[in-house]
Amino acid sequence: MNTLRLLVIICFLSTLAGCQQEYSGDVGGASVQSDFDFGNYNAEGARLYGQQCAGCHGVEGNGTQIGKPLVACATCTNISSLAKEISLTMPIGQNTKVTDCDGQCANDVAEYIMYAFNGLSLYQATSSLKGVSTQPLTNTLRNATVQLAGRLPTDAEIAQVTNEGEAGFSSVMARAMNEDEFYVRLTEIFNDVFLTDKYLRVNQFNGALNLLDRDDYPNRNWYDTAYPDIEGEEAEQKAQDEINNDNRGCSNIFANDAVAREGLELINYIVRNNRPITELVTADYTMVNWYSQKVYDAVLTDPEASFTELNDENAPCEAYSSSYSSATLRYDPSDFKPAKIAGIPHAGILTSAMFLNRFPTTETNLNRHRSYMVYKMFLDTDILAIKGSRPGDSIDTTSTFPTLQNPDCYTCHLVMDPVASTFQHWDDRGRYKPNNLWPSSIEAAGLAGKVLTKSGGGSDFDAMLQWLGHEIAQDSRYIRAMTRHLYKGIIGQDLLSAPSNNADADADVYADAVIAYNAQRGILANIGQTMVADNWNIKTAITALLLSPYYRANTIDTDKIKAANHIGSARLLSPEMLQRKLKATLGFDWYELRNNDVENRIMFGGIDSDSVIERIHNPSGLMVAMQERMAVEMACRATAFDFTKVRTSEINERRLFRFVSPDIEPYDADGIELLSNIEAIKENIQYLHNTLLSESLPLSHAEIDATYQLFLSTWQIGQAMAANPDSFSPRPSENMEYTCSARWDRENNDQGLDNALRITKDKNYVIRSWMAVMTYLLSDYRYIYE
Template sequence: QAESSRYVLKPKEVPGYLALNQAIVAKAAELSAGGQPLLLLKPTASVPHGGQQVVAPESAELAVLIETLKRVADPVVCPGDEPDPSTLTDGVTLLDAFQTLHKASLQLASRPPTDAEIAAVDAGGVDALPAIIAAQLKEPAFEERLREIFSDVLLTDGFRANNTVDNTGNIVNDYYPSGAVDYWGGENWAWRSWPNGEGIRLVEALAREPVEFVVHAFRAGAPLSTILTAPYRLLNAYSARFFKVPYKGFAPGTPFDQIPDPTEYVEVSSVPVINEKDGSGEYAGILTTSSFLLRYPSSPTNFNRKRARFTYKYFLAFDIMKSAPRIDASAVDLNDTPTLKNEQCTGCHSQIDPVAGMFQNQDECGYDDAVYYQPPGSPKNNACDDAGWVPATEMFPPGVAPAPAEPLALEDRPRALEALAAHIVSQPAFADAMTLHVYSALIGRRPLQAPADPTQPGFAELDAAATYEASELARLSTIFQESGQQLGPLIVAIVMSPTFRAAAADKPGRVELVGLGGGVLTTPENLNRKITATTGVIWQVHGATAALNTGYQRVGRHDRTNDAYLLLREQLKTLYGGMDGSFQGVKTRQTEPSTLTAAIVEHMALEVSCLATARDFDKAPAERLLFPDVSLSLLPSGDPSAADQAPIVKTLQRLHRRLLGEHLEADAPELLASYALLTELQQQGAARIAAGQESEDLERPCSTDIDVATGVVSAGMTTDPTYVIRAWQGLLSYLLMDDHFVLEL
């Protein structure tokens, strides 16, 4: 209700809110009536005031207000020591061109840089990076990364299609009989009655539709606004069959093995069973997908407010729950429609209720769990009025803007969500929201919050840090908006930013650098891809040969021979800080290392080095990822400068570059430390073999005579008489435990 007021203070979540509010008070202090400041007249109700009297005459509060106005008129100037945001990054060490390339390549393309990319940055430096990063975004691996980014935001991977109030999770129609599909099956996969996992693939098809809108827009080079304004659904063969619509020209019911690439999502402009009725319909991208509407359901008292709250949060970067002040419950008469009439409630409800009403066609005023198009005029519950929604005497009417703005015209209500989508994407806050989602994912944390207590130590510095990051987000949002809401330029700008590239920011007395320097935990998905891309092996469940018909842990993949520990909820995914994708489970990622994640890293390093070393040596040199330049007959002598040790030194340089993103000279301390470790491991191991204290045999699964995924035994490398394989294995585990491998630095 204060939308038209000139006196609206900023909440503490806004960076620099104290300075902003001071400016607002100073401006309001200029307003007067009869020679008296309105800031004194209105709170005391000496003149008409919509908020009524909030400060009593002769009270201590009024004395504080009078003193405030005196200080505004005659301010006290203190010597300032607050850091200038424009120079906040001065003195911060940035990643060089190669290090930036290495970090970005693993994050975006799920692989180390190619030799050609390395040569390009060696020749062109930082200026060569934008073109390389833009090219990497065209690789299929980036689309999977994009899915993860927006899955973390929307949380629709945990979707279960609900037809009943008890949330049984059953989907029912002619093709999918009751009980055939339940999204949560625990660890007992035998209950699934469908061949080839078709049932769970249906649920995945519906669950993944919202994030596929993002991928679809990116792949087509369309503005990201189409994720809300798209006049179609995105369906694959499984969801198309469920909705009884043709798919790629194939009639519903066509066997999936007769359809080319049945998991591909395509635009379907007419879905009569769910988005249309009697010739009219409603299509608004993500907002009209089954999984979004069911992930954020309505109720007979909620009236779509949950949907409105998350629409604001996800697409306008506004969390109304954080902006709500604490209310005086004793001043609220619950029998007098307080959400419409009581000023304790209307501050929030005047914003959220109009948007909630824009979802009116997607439920029966909260009384119907099933989500399908029900425009005004459809038979509805008695809670609905003739316009198909809660009467205006009980709730602010539908509209795209907070009340008392003009409500949506009755003739536009059949396509209310389309109007809402068009309004959202026209707002600068939409660009802010999209920028925030991508920035948070690539940086690995949410933006800094401005400190609320000006008396806390380091307040000025912490406020400067938050202000700097807010200015960075504003700059990036402008780039996104000016590029036509294209993701590519935004991502390139983030990679090139000081925040992404900051390598060392622990400078004495520089509290304002708190948001710089990296150090967040790599996500389990990224770490899993990094392990495979750099070492060539999958850290996976051993001996898993049976097909696994579930996408609950890893949506869209069902080959159990590729079940990685870091991707499985029942293994290490959530223990390593990941999200489990469920409604009631872990919904935020852990970003700081812990003793548990350290233990997982140690276990990973020991097992991956065991799996990778002998298997890499078992290949022809030209096919090796790790050791193409050394043979098993070449042993470390202890003198890295000796001519015969050059291949070992070159291999160490390769491993440091490939795993840690370090370009090291032959005499670099880090490289010499690795050489010393390799030498000590090999010589001590060989001595133990000679003394009969150690066997020449490689233990499984470090030997190559067993297929880890299937458990099949065959011929392979089984002995290590000089202990050189195990020495390289120990060196590899040492590097895999390095913080540059498991943290985003």
Template sequence: MNKHTDIGWQALWLLLACLTLSGCINDYSGDVGGASAGGDGFVAGQVNESGRQHYLTQCASCHGADGNGTPSGSSLVGCATCSTLSVLADEIERTMPVGKTSRCVGDCASDTAEFILQAFNDRILNGNTTSLTGVSNSSQQTTLRQAALQLVGRLPNASEVAQVQQRGDSGLSQVLSGMMTEDAFYQTLMEIFNEQLLTDKYLSRNLNEGGINLLDNDDFPNRKWYNDEYPSQGDSDPLRNLRNCARTQSNDAVAREPLELVRYAAKNDLPHTLFMTADFIMVNWYSQQVYQAELLDKNASFRQLPQPVCEADGQSLSWDPDDFRPARINKALQYESNGIPHAGVLTSAMFLNRYPTTFTNRNRHRSKIVFDYFLDTDILKIQGDRPGDGIGNGMPNPTLLDPACYACHQVMDPVASAFQHWTDRGQYIITGNTSVNRWDSSDIEPAGLGGKKVPLSGDTGYFRNMLQWLGNEIAADPRFIRATVRTLYKGLVGQEPLLSPGEHASDADISAFNEQRSVLNAIGQAMVADNWDIKTAIKGIIMTPYYRAAAVNTTARPANLHIGSSQFLSPEQLQRKLRATLGIVWDDLRYESNRLMLGGMDSDSIIERIREPSGLMVAIQNRMAVEMACRAVPYDFSWHNSKRRLFPYVETSSSPLNENGAPDAVAIAAIRRNLQHLHWTLLGEQLSDNSAELNASYQLFMDVFNQGQIMMASPNDFDPWPRSNPCQATRDFREDGRTAAAFEDTSNNSDVAPADRRQRITDDNNYVVRSWVAVLTYLLSDYRFVYQ
């Protein structure tokens, strides 16, 4: 770091003063706080002149004279600590200025806080989160379809559609609440948080024992219990399948433990703050064997399934892998006799290994991640000189003594110190000069957060459980609200919230930013008011134009300000959409390589989804469209029309021409009605009978049909449906999309109820089936099918 000897200490502290508020150390623009009109000593409509002067002399150089931020400081509009006067004043007292917190306390802090609330936050309080000027929302029915596919991987049922049609937004809100009680929703929720945590790296599909091998064998001698329970028996090894299955279930339960904590809180209507504060971990039967953990509910037992999960040689395991319960690791560990002091995700072995430390880094990387993920703060945005070679200016211990370094390290290092009892492998030990995890506190800030220090002695001493203290502080920090809403917003909408516009931004950019802050602020506060119910925030985001916008008036607002949800489906989302719309999935996506080529992530070497398709991804979509149309059309026709997803209004005999070769008006009407159904089911568009889109689809059907009639009338020996053609319906499909056992043709069986009869589709004598295959290929190839 370069030492600026020509800058006096007083001028230097004035330079650092712009880093004082929580917003100053975070250039991210997501919303959290939001001022309250009145109450807590704040009077709207007045301006605190003393606070204005404090702000202009100490904060404006960082946050801008208008509070909309600069390159070195974020906006104060809806800032993280702008919830009430007392909260903001307390933040200023504890953190302003960086390194010299006594500069603005008492009246200075409260006056400055009052001015910030009056000048920069009163203007955004419109209380409306469902509409924006110049933006037209999709209908409630269209929003319902999109949300159902995204949240629970299915299409809305008739009852849900009727409720929305009858009650509008109120009905939509109620239906969404019901969907968020389904198991599929919790899987989606865990996927959203894994995009941030990336702990799915350790799943068996990526690494065979990726999670279990991270656990210390001295602490967890039973971590590979399956090898002892089902030992290898030589070449024949009849228990191999049982052992391998138990290993997979155990490893994946260990790997998903931090994500299961998110699901547990949401599923049981508990506050999402458990993510930071839970004094337990989540285990299923398989991972309980690994940890030898004690369930919190000592009278509880794990659920068993009717069918075995793992079996071989007459032995089986039927414990439900999805049945996770809270537990504590209370047994004696290598260096500690009192067990592990759990602190939510902060003490998860998977989280600690995913973001490890080194002897010289000393948990600073972990601190950076904590600030980013849970406090919505980018440490690297803090002002200060950073040497390119990482050596510094020769000053002993520059992180404490060099002001240019200290500006950042005094924020980051207290959190790093809180991890001092956790090794690079996530093992919990007691530190000291003779321990494996040697820690010298003389050259680094003591553990704490935001100007507070961890109490290390007395009745509230936290020496052995610093992360428990930190977790509780984070959960109480207003920035945790903003961080949570940010994670959910990106997961649902597919985009980061708008960045701080800065002092030279256009009026349109500033207006759009302030509007979004206001909306997301209201969502965050509603979530907290509902006992930190994360479902409240999810529903709130879905109800906003940022999710459901259908059109933007570019005269009223620029078109590039991220209005409306639009993201390329992940491979997992595509599989769920295929199952919801076609009834079957694409077996090619069983392979990790295909999922990655289609824009997926493995949480290891590929840590971000591709949200804009490449040429290769488009080619894969086209292949999917051809293969899935070929399989899905006859498969759907094999069912009774009351059970069909795709063709409820037509039959394989529904030809547009009658037996005399003349147009059949009744059949044509049915074909067009079914085309409308396909456009809604696959693309979510409701077409009138005379729309151009519907006419184009009908013309495609007729072009293929007419060409088929020509070929069938040719003198050549034309096979109406080659027996080797996979476009037949004779077998069912397995869960992974591969063909399963053949089904019996009961179309003429009077012993079977009409609605339950199945018909094999092995020929296409009138070319109707292949005409529908062409239409379905066309629709599945549409970009709207793979965007959501």
């Protein structure tokens, strides 16, 4: 294959232009162009790669836990730059410059890597995605706005996407990602990674504040003395019993939760202000609200900034926390600003007391757990998966320092211990202790072969985590780590693992797995590089993921794609996502999951960030039963209430019943079909299928007819009951069930409706027939999948 042919292949990869409805390859944002300069297949490079590189990076270039994948790697942009990296840094883990493969050796290996893993294999893999048919962009828009903005798209947004295509979609999502609900979802995505919500007050009383040392932060419980009439043990008791309904009680909640979420609020601040996500590990500041600023005695980075003071001095605490319904507060607890804490060399989340306590250390562990988490979260590396012999008893009585002298131990510790050493100034409680004694029996502080010493004035040595954060931000694996977190949060599943080829593996199955893995790596590498080119803006990466086949897949040609289980984003909604979908489609959520009801959320597959840290992805019998109960209760509450809203030719405020009214029946009193009424009923059923299940069906579709038959049979049973009430027990009534009647404004804290608006009777059984339809659609598995 000549150079011209390979250049054509790469041009093809950048577009992946297919027929209508197939994946376009456009990931939005700033475009990334690479000048590939391929040579022919380099036999000597192949030999050298197999001899010196395959052990770490895999025979197929798919990587191992000790070596990053080379398929679509971030540094595989051209032969010369890759050759330079090989000659200067390979193999990783050495304390001195490596010269085993430089010069012609490095060029030969680089040429082979570019040809084998970034040319032919990538072309074959991504070409397979032509077998993916994607859903219409308007459906993608509907799913994306529900998932990320907690609402349905507006008519104007649908029109913009219809007229402008993917460019219009990107513009709409850019606006949606400026809405507050988006940051709620973003917090959930990254809390699934960092798990610091363990310390929210709903999970642990003062869980975050109690982790702070009183000597370091004497104002930790400033609110105990902020109100002179309540002090000391009495104040502690009142807070503990949650019976104190004054501003101090609110302060207790908001101070604790602000400290607990400072790392997550850092992500929100970065993304909200379109700052580079590298600041997650490099920021020389933390995030505080008015309540936690007093805890830390922190200084805002902007001396002119001030916290948002609520307009109404009697603003109810209830609006921010249900625990203190009659309390008041003056400052907005959701207003976070960057600040610095005296004496702390901030390095983003790495120096957050919550992060350090959530992933603690001991005198013998020596920060190795923290190192493991850094590699897993920020460098896309699972140290525990590094190949090597690990004796069951893990006891070595022959070596003085096994982690340095025993080869079975050293393989992992060579990677892990340098990063562990960068945490040496932080103790088991997350306190900054720059004078901590550190044993010499552990590798010196460093990362990927770079070593940090006391030379050069010692400033880096005193702030090792700042050094580590900047090194992580420059490591190509950080791109992969961020796209992995976003992929799992949005698509609902983890990335594919590198295929394992062993003696028992089926050759065809392995080949299909390699193609699937390479295609995913190729697309996600492009998404990652697009994010980097757009100033590390993760909004760009999110939009790109939404446009990818992994989110938009509708149907798959299994003749072209054999390994396809990972394509498509039909994911089980988390309890939080379900609540937002209910609000988006019905206007209010389900009280069983409201108010941070931890037990119910866990039963529905949620987490508490403490003992339950993995979400359920396949519904259990209990979850199915909960959905059925939800469907019945929400249909009961939503149906009659929606009919109380205005529906005229000029204004239609209804969410659900935009084409019908309670007096539209399918037959008249003589049993004659009312064709115009039936058409209106079917149009509304079609609308409900689209609104609730995100499916665009023609009126003639079998699903529309099946739902209509349910409506009709329910109505007919109602007519029979009304005609012969004495034949049924209990005796039917035109009065609806009390909780199903429209007596309350469900969208506004169940405030009572005016008598003129209330609907309490259903004489012709039309409303109850629509309740049956709503129950049917809400209990469909597709409602709790998105």
